[in-house]
Amino acid sequence: MFTLDPVTIAIEGTIERFPVRRIYCVGRNYADHAREMGVDPDREFPFFFSKPASAVVASGAVLPFPSRTDNLHHEIELVIAIGAAGENVTVADAGALVFGHAAGLDLTRRDLQAAAKAAGEPWDMAKGFDNSAPVGAIVRGMPPRSGRISLSIDGAVRQDSDIDRMIWSVEEIITGLSTWVALAPGDLIFTGTPSGVGPIRRGETVRGEIAGVPPVEVTFAV
Incomplete structure (x- = not known):
């Protein structure tokens, strides 16, 4: 009988690890990104999709280039780690569920996503593929209200904003x-x-950085 090792993420300043249960992602939560994707952010609220826990990969990894795509895209994101249970929580109580926060990459097979959108099909193979969720070490506590969020490729900055623009x-x-x-x-x-x-x-x-947390960095094999 086989066994499965739990997926875990480093916790900054400790030898403890954060075990991953599920991954949820928010779509179109920055107005400027919604516009560059052809959507009016004033008329459409962000929505949720998911990735499998097995998509998590530690910062510093060398990754194989994903199969079946000619247009792999980077997306730097603030990641929230949940540490307490909650259902139908209020805004006032939501912060109590947060264990910590980290920098993460939502890697996307953009060509597959575009084809799925055009066909009215799910995004699973565009978003939830192997190694599609690199995450840096988690810092305990709520993130600040503002702070630089940026991404560079081989040192050249590609994304540069502030988390207060969510x-x-x-x-x-x-x-x-x-x-x-x-x-x-x-x-x-x-x-x-x-x-x-x-x-x-x-x-x-690819290196993603958010003020106050360790960076997330991965290299893609040739």
Whole structure:
């Protein structure tokens, strides 16, 4: 009989690890990114999709280039780690569910996503593929209200914004998501990406940074 090792993420300043249960992602939570994707942010609220826990990969990894795509895109995101259970929580109580926060990459097979959108099909193979959720070490506590969020490829900055430009705040995201599912310890929430998303090539190193947390960095094999 086989056994499965739990997926875990480093916790900054300790030898302890954060076990991952589920991953939820918020779409179109920065107005500038919504516009670059052809959507009016004033008329459409962010929505949720998911990735499997097995998509998590530690910062510093060298990754194989994903199969079946000619247009792999980077998206730097603030990631919230949930440490307490909650369902239908209020905005006032949402912060109590947060264990910590980290920098993460929502890697996307953009060509597959575009084809799925055109056909009215799910995004699973565009968003939830192997190694599609690199995450840096988690810092305990709520994130600040503002702080630089940026991404570079081989040292060249591609995304550069501030987390205070999110349409939904962390508390509002948790409140909204908790009306759809019962949140539990081990859940991760990717909170959306700012504008500047674009392609990654074989052999390139992608580095995502958010003020106050360790960076997340991965390199793609040639």
